[in-house]
Amino acid sequence: MTHTETSTAARAVPKILIVGGGYAGFYTAWKLEKHLRKGEAEVTIVDPLPYMTYQPFLPEVAAGEIEARHVVVGLRRHLKKTRVVTAKVTGIDHATRTATITPAVGDAWQESYDQIVVTAGAVSRTFPIPGIAENAIGLKTIEEAVAVRDRILTNFDRAANLPAGPERDRLLTVVVVGGGFAGIEVFAETRALASSLLKDYPQLRFEDTHFHLVEAMGRIMPEVSLKTSEWVLKDLAKRGANVHLDTQVTGAVDGNVELSTGEVIPTDLIIWTAGVMANPTVVRGSDLPVEERGRIRTRADLRVGTADEVVEGAWAAGDVSAVPDLTGKGVGGYCVPNAQHAVRQAKLLAKNLVAVLRDELPREYIHHNLGAVAGLGLYNGVFQSRNIALKGFIAWCAHRGYHGLAMPSWERKWRVIGDWWHNFWLGRDNVSLQTVQNPRYVFEEFASRPRPAAPAAAPAAPAIDPKSVAAEKTGAAEPKVEEKATAAS
Missing domain, CATH: 3.50.50.60 (FAD/NAD(P)-binding domain)
Structure with missing residues (x-):
């Protein structure tokens, strides 16, 4: 050839x-x-991005139950025959x-x-609501989930140093917009995270933490039956949740979430999950x-x-x-x-x-829904498949079992399962790394700076003739120009 x-x-x-x-x-x-x-x-x-994010695990990342890097799949590592372009x-x-x-x-x-x-x-998907673009955070990426987790942990540290009052309430208030699966899961998981933190902050009480869920429809979780969604509402209410149904967010300027009911909720964390x-x-x-x-x-x-x-x-x-x-x-x-x-x-x-x-005919896609499963915090969940509904611990096991198996590649599965195993014995790793978003802050604070330039030197004084000085002392100095001119006249 x-x-x-x-x-x-x-x-x-x-x-x-x-x-x-x-x-x-x-x-x-x-x-x-x-x-x-x-x-x-x-x-x-x-x-x-050089990785795929397994989004069903984002609520657990936000709650500190899974290490962030373990829920992403590196494209270059797992696609050996594919050209990857970032x-x-x-x-x-x-x-x-x-x-x-x-x-x-x-x-x-x-x-x-x-x-x-x-x-x-x-x-x-957002709407032109004042303040949302500036103050809210979504839950579509691993970076957003980590930011939610670190914000909650950092706010607990700050609130512990403040007396009871509006500023402490604002730091300990979380508002989730959207009552679909993503919203309910991150709402329940972060509520569970906040409750677990209280044992480490004796200055704070359960009553000091405020969690609000805002949903424009008259129900939550349309993927499950109405009866199941009502059970979830009751379960959240037992854990101190405030759910606002048939309610819309009309403003969020300076962190003050304004609702269509007229209520205003000051908060330092707004999580937006109202559609894509x-x-x-x-x-x-x-x-x-x-x-x-x-x-x-x-x-x-x-x-x-x-x-x-x-x-x-x-x-x-x-x-x-x-x-x-x-x-x-x-x-x-x-x-x-x-x-x-x-x-x-x-x-x-x-x-x-x-x-x-290969000049063959393609097949049509048809898939019957296997059901819906959601985690609602540690040891609690909900599962719905047609007319079968499971609640509580057994549903939580189904949630982890399904998503653990669905995580692509055994390498990723073992990392996630390892996180669950370690947390079972050691508990959550509740350390905020919020400053990673500004990693140079310490270096910048103490870094040496060039000394300012020295001020410019003053112009040198004119040189003095020693003979002139001697003449002035003896009174024999030459007459001024004007005097010479007068004498000549």
């Missing part, structure tokens, strides 16, 4: 570009490595099969592809079809397009996509944005993509 023929053969290898390294993106790449034959395709995954995809021109890759450092470039898989996920939306950077920067809610229009076989028309070479899955729910139970006819769907869609997408490369 000649050199030209070899180059042509190399170029003929299909290029697969995966946009996003979250649930759907990671699992798609992971399974493609398993299903593709050697040399059958080149796979590239692009994400601004950057953003800021544009997709599918008409020319090119994507714009923008790194944090360096110039952007155009990446060509034959097949594109859009799995850019979702971001927190498809990643706008990727969706708006592409020429792929988008439905009315801002998600990429996707067929049941996970190819981009409609039931009547296919966009060849384009695929989508996870929260960024609008995949029809063939079970008939999805909201608006589409699969709801959750991890259960994202993982299963990704696994099928990898198989379907390989099938298309």
Whole structure:
């Protein structure tokens, strides 16, 4: 084979570009490595973060039950055959099969592809409420979960030095906005964390801590039955929770959360979990079809397009996509944005993509909900599968068992299980590392600075002629110019 023929053969290898390294993106790449034959395709995954975050564990990270690094999966460590690019995809021109890759450092470039898989996920959906953008924090990333944990621990340290009053109450008040699974779990877990801290702070009492959950609907956790959600409300009330149903946040300026009921709650921590939306950077920067809610229009076989028309070479899955729910139970006819769907869609997408490369037909995605499970603090949880509902300790075991098994790779499973095992015997590691967000503060405080420049020297005095001085002393000094002129006249 000649050199030209070899180059042509190399170029003929299909290029697969995966946009996003979250649930759907990671699992798609992971399974493609398993299903593709050697040399059958080149796979590239692009994400601004070099890891996938297992989001169901974020509430436990916020409560100090799991080490933060143990709930993320390093892309480079676990994707051995995939090219990993740490950057953003800021544009997709599918008409020319090119994507714009923008790194944090360096110039952007155009990446060509034959097949594109859009799995850019979702971001927190907020509303133009005064103060929310400036004061609230979401719960979509590991960094946010760590920040929530450290804020609570730091606020306990500060509050312990203050007398009872408004400022101490503000430091010990947490407001969670959103009563879905994410909101309820982080609310219950942080409430349990605060209760466990009291034994180490004799200056503070349980009554000094205030936890508020704000939900715009008339109920919480729409994923479970009404009876189960009511049990969760009663259980939270026993632990000192304040739940505001049929209530909206109208303002959060300077940490004063204003409710539609007229109540104002001063707080130092606002956690926003009131919904998500498809990643706008990727969706708006592409020429792929988008439905009315801002998600990429996707067929049941996970190819981009409609039931009547296919966009060849384009695929989508996870929260960024609008995949029809063939079970008939999805909201608006589409699969709801959750991890259960994202993982299963990704696994099928990898198989379907390989099938298309081999001129085979892809299969349609259909998944019946296995149920919903949530942790409500140590040794407490809730589980719902159709008409079966479990509560308390057995549901908590189901929660940890399910997510422990669902965590990708045995290496990650053992790290998480190890955290649970150590905490069972040793308790939570309740040390705030909030200053890691400003790690140079000590160095900057004591670092030597260059001495200020010395002030400029004063101009030198004019030199004095010794003869002139002698003449002045004897009175024989020459007459002034004016005197000479007068004499001459």
